[in-house]
Amino acid sequence: MADADGAHETRIVTEFLRARPDDSWTMEAARTHNRAYQSLEQAFAMGRPAIVEAVTASVLRGKGGAGFGTGQKWSFLPKDSFPRYLCVNGDEGEPCTFKDHMLIERDPHQLLEGIIISAYAVETELAFVYVRGEFALGAERIGQAIRDAYAQGYLGKNILGSGFNLDVVLHRGAGCYIAGDETGLLSSLEGERAMPRIKPPFPAAQGVYAAPTIVNNVETISTVPHIVRRGADWYNSMGGGKSTGTRIFSVSGHVERPGNYEVELHNTTFRDLIFGLAGGVRDGRSVKFFVPGGASSPWLVPEHLDAPLDMDYVQGELKSMLGSGAVMVFDETTDPLLIAWRLAKFFAHESCGKCTPCREGSGWIEKVLYRMSHGQGRPEDLDLLLSFGNNIVPGLNAPFAQTTICALGPSTMSPVVSLDRWFRDEITERMRRDEERRDTLDVVPA
Amino acid sequence: MGLTDADRGRAQEIIARYPHPKSALLPLLHLAQDRDGWVTPDAMVEIAALLDLTPALVLGVCSFYSMLKREPVGRLVVSVCTNVSCMVNGGSDLFEELRARYAADPDVLVEEVECIAHCDRAPAFQINYDFHGPADADGAAGVIGQYQRGDLVARTISGTSPAAVP
Numbered sequence: 001m002a003d004a005d006g007a008h009e010t011r012i013v014t015e016f017l018r019a020r021p022d023d024s025w026t027m028e029a030a031r032t033h034n035r036a037y038q039s040l041e042q043a044f045a046m047g048r049p050a051i052v053e054a055v056t057a058s059v060l061r062g063k064g065g066a067g068f069g070t071g072q073k074w075s076f077l078p079k080d081s082f083p084r085y086l087c088v089n090g091d092e093g094e095p096c097t098f099k100d101h102m103l104i105e106r107d108p109h110q111l112l113e114g115i116i117i118s119a120y121a122v123e124t125e126l127a128f129v130y131v132r133g134e135f136a137l138g139a140e141r142i143g144q145a146i147r148d149a150y151a152q153g154y155l156g157k158n159i160l161g162s163g164f165n166l167d168v169v170l171h172r173g174a175g176c177y178i179a180g181d182e183t184g185l186l187s188s189l190e191g192e193r194a195m196p197r198i199k200p201p202f203p204a205a206q207g208v209y210a211a212p213t214i215v216n217n218v219e220t221i222s223t224v225p226h227i228v229r230r231g232a233d234w235y236n237s238m239g240g241g242k243s244t245g246t247r248i249f250s251v252s253g254h255v256e257r258p259g260n261y262e263v264e265l266h267n268t269t270f271r272d273l274i275f276g277l278a279g280g281v282r283d284g285r286s287v288k289f290f291v292p293g294g295a296s297s298p299w300l301v302p303e304h305l306d307a308p309l310d311m312d313y314v315q316g317e318l319k320s321m322l323g324s325g326a327v328m329v330f331d332e333t334t335d336p337l338l339i340a341w342r343l344a345k346f347f348a349h350e351s352c353g354k355c356t357p358c359r360e361g362s363g364w365i366e367k368v369l370y371r372m373s374h375g376q377g378r379p380e381d382l383d384l385l386l387s388f389g390n391n392i393v394p395g396l397n398a399p400f401a402q403t404t405i406c407a408l409g410p411s412t413m414s415p416v417v418s419l420d421r422w423f424r425d426e427i428t429e430r431m432r433r434d435e436e437r438r439d440t441l442d443v444v445p446a
Numbered sequence: 447m448g449l450t451d452a453d454r455g456r457a458q459e460i461i462a463r464y465p466h467p468k469s470a471l472l473p474l475l476h477l478a479q480d481r482d483g484w485v486t487p488d489a490m491v492e493i494a495a496l497l498d499l500t501p502a503l504v505l506g507v508c509s510f511y512s513m514l515k516r517e518p519v520g521r522l523v524v525s526v527c528t529n530v531s532c533m534v535n536g537g538s539d540l541f542e543e544l545r546a547r548y549a550a551d552p553d554v555l556v557e558e559v560e561c562i563a564h565c566d567r568a569p570a571f572q573i574n575y576d577f578h579g580p581a582d583a584d585g586a587a588g589v590i591g592q593y594q595r596g597d598l599v600a601r602t603i604s605g606t607s608p609a610a611v612p
């Protein structure tokens with residue numbers, strides 16, 4: 001898969017689904033042509049502490065957005081407090097992220113194997129897979145995989161003679177981004193509006209039904225069987241620093257070959273991803289800006305193309321984040337105000353309404369960005385937006401401080417901060433021209 | 447519409463999966479929508495009774511989630527993404543054109559949706575939660591036609607395969 005530029009994929013969790021595009025989701029193919037469920041015996045033989053140790057040593061970090069250490073999260077479970085639960089987050093709502101539904105639809109057995117091992121490691125007998133409501137095919141595929149796994153004795157009582165019991169319940173969402181936040185997910189799973197809950201207590205201490213709960217992303221859990229099988233050293237031999245192993249990046253926008261690319265962290269750059277793998281910008285155009293990690297991440301510009309896909313570097317040096325791994329690329333014909341407005345509209349629509357700064361702020365940001373992007377802006381509008389923003393994210397410095405229960409509130413400021421960082425002069429000049437033009441009109445356009 | 451015995455059996459089966467019955471609320475709302483084509487006020491009352499909740503609470507949850515329709519919407523729901531990767535690839539135009547084309551068709555609801563995670567197929571859209579795209583308005587109308595004629599079998603407007611609806 002090496003490209004002329006040397007950019008290449010390192011396929012771990014996407015290896016099998018790429019190798020067998022026509023049947024990778026079936027029990028038959030997964031067992032015959034892949035090692036599906038073969039690491040279970042190994043996991044049961046290793047025992048719980050050794051699995052947690054391997055996952056911790058592998059520096060496996062959550063692939064849902066926050067990048068929190070998976071082993072560390074598991075270690076937060078209070079001892080001797082049962083029952084506990086595992087919730088797999090397949091809500092995938094972060095704009096332009098499209099990796100988790102691929103893993104659910106096309107390798108559900110890998111996910112299930114990860115669920116069984118993780119559930120065993122954290123000592124729970126009931127795991128939930130929360131699948132975004134719109135992923136009808138995904139729900140069907142994982143539903144079938146669960147039934148097949150029961151039939152084969154990989155789920156249910158005394159799995160493979162280990163004495164370990166596990167039930168897995170598929171839970172379909174019904175359309176809302178905020179159910180992706182781990183505490184929103186718990187609310188949704190309990191039959192409530194998917195409103196996030198204040199932390200602490202963190203879910204590991206008090207999650208679903210007020211019991212200790214681990215919430216992990218689909219890609220994170222899908223990685224676990226590989227670490228059990230091949231060991232932490234193998235995982236750490238890829239990547240570097242605290243960004244080891246691989247991640248799937250969903251590349252979209254103005255690129256030649258939009259798609260999911262699984263690459264080594266740390267040793268791969270944005271340029272490798274965007275130009276080497278996704279084929280560069282269409283029609284011979286150039287990159288004007290790109291969003292490195294979903295709508296919630298502050299934007300980057302061409303001078304950052306050679307930066308490594310390293311979570312700490314992108315956060316520390318570039319004041320942004322790799323987030324959910326959604327890389328959106330925009331060429332020089334793109335109006336950054338229009339992109340900012342559309343993202344602001346998303347946040348305003350998806351704000352659950354629980355916290356005032358987010359509920360009110362997201363709506364006002366959307367309104368002001370609408371007028372700015374539609375010829376009705378004023379030269380002082382950018383500063384107006386920043387002043388709203390200061391109420392949601394005091395200080396406006398990344399990583400963002402929070403006045404809200406979940407990170408959706410601060411995320412509303414990412415597009416605004418990005419406009420200010422990279423396009424202030426361009427925007428101020430344009431707002432001045434728009435205002436002049438309006439002064440020559442008799443009627444203010446609607 | 448009253449619950450049939452089969453519906454009740456299915457509902458009990460769903461409730462039994464969860465440590466707490468209230469967790470069955472979303473699945474039961476999907477079930478009602480599979481059956482009736484939308485979530486009727488009667489269904490909310492029935493679900494409330496099954497879970498020992500008030501109908502107001504059921505409505506409160508139902509109204510939070512965009513897939514749950516509280517009025518009849520016809521047989522096909524066409525969800526067109528206009529979030530940024532689709533927007534720069536023609537998603538907004540696709541939405542406007544389809545909306546205009548089907549404005550008078552009571553059987554087809556064209557709705558604008560947030561990112562549906564198929565940005566590699568931008569502009570992406572779903573028809574009863576089957577993924578399609580990229581397409582222009584003529585292409586999309588062609589696919590809608592296939593569902594209308596029955597060449598393609600539509601899921602329910604909750605995205606359930608018709609084979610799985612009792």
Ligand SMILES: Cc1cc2nc3c(=O)[nH]c(=O)nc-3n(C[C@H](O)[C@H](O)[C@H](O)COP(=O)(O)O)c2cc1C
Binds near residue numbers: 067178179
């Ligand atoms: C508004 C919001 C939306 C989120 N959406 C998702 C999502 O769709 N999928 C996901 O895995 N994590 C999402 N997260 C992150 C989760 O809260 C949580 O960190 C993650 O599921 C933990 O799993 P991980 O440690 O394996 O990444 C979201 C967070 C916020 C604040």
